[in-house]
Amino acid sequence: MTTTPPEAKPRQLLHLVFGGEIEKLDGTEFRNLDQLDIVGIFPSYAEAHAAWKGAAQRTVDNAQMRYFIVHMHRLLDPTTMQSPAASISTGKS
Numbered sequence: 001m002t003t004t005p006p007e008a009k010p011r012q013l014l015h016l017v018f019g020g021e022i023e024k025l026d027g028t029e030f031r032n033l034d035q036l037d038i039v040g041i042f043p044s045y046a047e048a049h050a051a052w053k054g055a056a057q058r059t060v061d062n063a064q065m066r067y068f069i070v071h072m073h074r075l076l077d078p079t080t081m082q083s084p085a086a087s088i089s090t091g092k093s
Helices: 045-056 071-077
Strands: 013-019 035-044 065-071
Touching: 013 045, 013 071, 035 045, 045 065, 065 071
Parallel strands: none
Antiparallel strands: 013 035, 013 065
16 A cells, blocks of 8 residues: 655745834834834745735835845754845845
8 A cells, every 4th residue: 555645845934024214224223123013924935025015015105114024944044044144135036
């Protein structure tokens, strides 16, 4: 009797989306850490990017507001990590 192997689950690649008002347009220092907007944690980059895009579009009138995507899976698995800066993006491909 042969058994069918269970379908392989896609690997969880966790991504955190968060944002807040920044001090300077060319920086990443936040004005008030107590007011950070934690959008959520998502199981894929595609879902995180969709959430990032929605949050960024809701705040488009505030030039100081920035949202970021943190590649948490790279932080959780150091063997895949290239550099600390490689684990954070602004959502742009």
